[in-house]
Amino acid sequence: MVRIRSADAGDDADVQTLTWREDVHNKLADLHDAKAFAGFPFDYTPASFDPLARFVLQQIAPDDVDAGDPLIDGLVAYVGETLMRIGGGRWVWSGGRAVVRFDDGLGVPSVAPLSVLATTAEQHSGQQLIKVYAEVAAAVAARQTVDPSWEPEKLATIGVDTVPIEETAD
Secondary structure, three states, X not given: OOEEEOOOOOOOOOHHHHXXXXXXXXXXXXXXXXXXXXOOOOOOOHHHHHHHHHHHHHHOOHHHOOOOOXXXXXXXXXXXXXXXXXXXXXXXXXXXXXXXXXXXXXXXXXXXXXXXXXXXXXXXXXXXXXXXXXXXXXXXXXXXXXXOOOOOEEEOOOOOOOOOHHHHOO
């Protein structure tokens, strides 16, 4: 379980990060509307990585994994949001691309979903998606072994996450 924190709560992100965050829901909507994704679950679970990996392996050449392409940006948004459903965190812009910075309490490195997709296409294997998810899940489990009440915190993605009512009240 991940605790959702309002995106308005003391966010000091740079302009590129804010622009990406504000557009994630549009990128996901475009991916959802793509005919190639008819029947895709869009449930942000690790099980959805299997059909996503099959799509990448069948439809995307390694040289085609490029930020700025609407399909690739949608995939980046989906992979990042799925990873944050287990490890919390937030979107940041780093090195010219969208990156997931996980909850600071995990101590795991940030992940660039574009790089994960590129590795998936290059290695012609969906194992990288599962590996990254498993590493984050293991870090969450280890932290919860020490502190069972702890849960990762995710900065709400506008148009994607619902912020609990108690956080939106003044």
